[in-house]
Amino acid sequence: MNHFIDWREHAGEAPEKFFKTTLWQGEHVMIGLNCLEPNQTQGVHAHQGADKFYFVLEGVGKFKIGDEERSETAGALIIAPAGVVHGVTNASDQRLSLLVAIAPGPK
Amino acid sequence: MNHFIDWREHAGEAPEKFFKTTLWQGEHVMIGLNCLEPNQTQGVHAHQGADKFYFVLEGVGKFKIGDEERSETAGALIIAPAGVVHGVTNASDQRLSLLVAIAPGPK
Numbered sequence: 001m002n003h004f005i006d007w008r009e010h011a012g013e014a015p016e017k018f019f020k021t022t023l024w025q026g027e028h029v030m031i032g033l034n035c036l037e038p039n040q041t042q043g044v045h046a047h048q049g050a051d052k053f054y055f056v057l058e059g060v061g062k063f064k065i066g067d068e069e070r071s072e073t074a075g076a077l078i079i080a081p082a083g084v085v086h087g088v089t090n091a092s093d094q095r096l097s098l099l100v101a102i103a104p105g106p107k
Numbered sequence: 108m109n110h111f112i113d114w115r116e117h118a119g120e121a122p123e124k125f126f127k128t129t130l131w132q133g134e135h136v137m138i139g140l141n142c143l144e145p146n147q148t149q150g151v152h153a154h155q156g157a158d159k160f161y162f163v164l165e166g167v168g169k170f171k172i173g174d175e176e177r178s179e180t181a182g183a184l185i186i187a188p189a190g191v192v193h194g195v196t197n198a199s200d201q202r203l204s205l206l207v208a209i210a211p212g213p214k
Contacts, residue, residue, distance in 0.1 A: 003172040003191075005184040026158035026188050029136065029210035051133035055162065055206065057182070065110040075164070077112040077138065077206070079131050084110075099162065099184070103136035103210035 007033050007057060011097055018042060023099075030105025034098045036061070036090040044087035047080070052102045054078040054088065059096030062089045114140050114164060118204055125149060130206075137212025141205045143168070143197040151194035154187070159209045161185040161195065166203030169196045 005023050010033050012019045019035040034042065036059075044064055054063070056076045063070055063078050064087045071091070072078060080086035090096040112130050117140050119126045126142040141149065143166075151171055161170070163183045170177055170185050171194045178198070179185060187193035197203040 001186075001188070003175060003186045003188075004170070004177050004179060005186065006182060007184060008182060023184060024160070024186050026186075026210075028156075028158040028189065029160070029208065031160060031184065031186075049135075051135040053131070053136070053138060053208075063111070068110060070111050072111060075113060075115060077114060077130060079108075079110045079112065079133075079138075081108070081110075081133050082135065101136065101160075101208055101210075103133075103208075 007097070007099060011035050013037055025105055029101055029103040032100040032102070034100050036088070036096040038090055038093050041089040042087050044085045046083055046085045047102060049082055050102050050104055051082050052080040052086065052100065055099040057097040057099055059090060059094050060092040061096050061098065062091045064088070114204070114206060118142050120144055132212050136208055136210040139207040139209070141207050143195065143203040145197055145200050148196040149194050151192045153190055153192045154209060156189055157209050157211055158189050159187040159193065159207065162206040164204040164206055166197060166201050167199040168203045168205065169198045171195070
C-alpha cells in the first residue's frame, strides 16, 4: 500500500460532470480528489450517517452548506456534517481542486 | 456551528511538545491542526480502530509510517491506516503545519 500520495499526480478533467477519483479508501474513511472546471457544479446532496469535509487545494469554490453559501479559496476547510446538504460550484475561470474526505466511506 | 474554517487563524506554537488543536469534531471524524516548530517531534504511535491521515500545509516533515520513512512538503497526503505506527519530525528550520483527520475521532 502507498502511504504517501501527491494529489497533483491524480488531478484530471471530466467534460460531462466533474472529475472525481479516490486517493485512498480505508475501513473508516474515504479520501478523494474532486476537480471542477469553470462552471462545473456538484449539486447539493447529503450523506446520511457520514461526516464529510472539503479542503480547497486550488481555485475558488462557491460552497453551499445547509443554508449558508460562501466563496472559499486554497487553505479553506469546509465541513458538511452527516445529513447536512452541501454542494459546490466553480464560479472562477480556473480549475477548482478539492481534497474530500468522507467518514465512514461508502462500503 | 461554523462550517467554514481557515486553518491559518488557528495555527500556534507550544514550546514543550508541539501545538495541537481541534478544528472540528463530528460523530465520525475529528479534524485537527498540528504545528511543529523546528526539531519538534510527534513520537511514533498507533490508533487502534481509527484511520488517520495528515495533509502537509506548510514546511517539511520527516514522516514514519510503519517501516517507511519519507520527507514530505506542502500538498502531500500521508496515510496511517488503523493500527499502523506513525510519527513525524520537523527536520527543517521553519514551522511544519499539518491538517490531521482521525476517523472515527476520540469519543
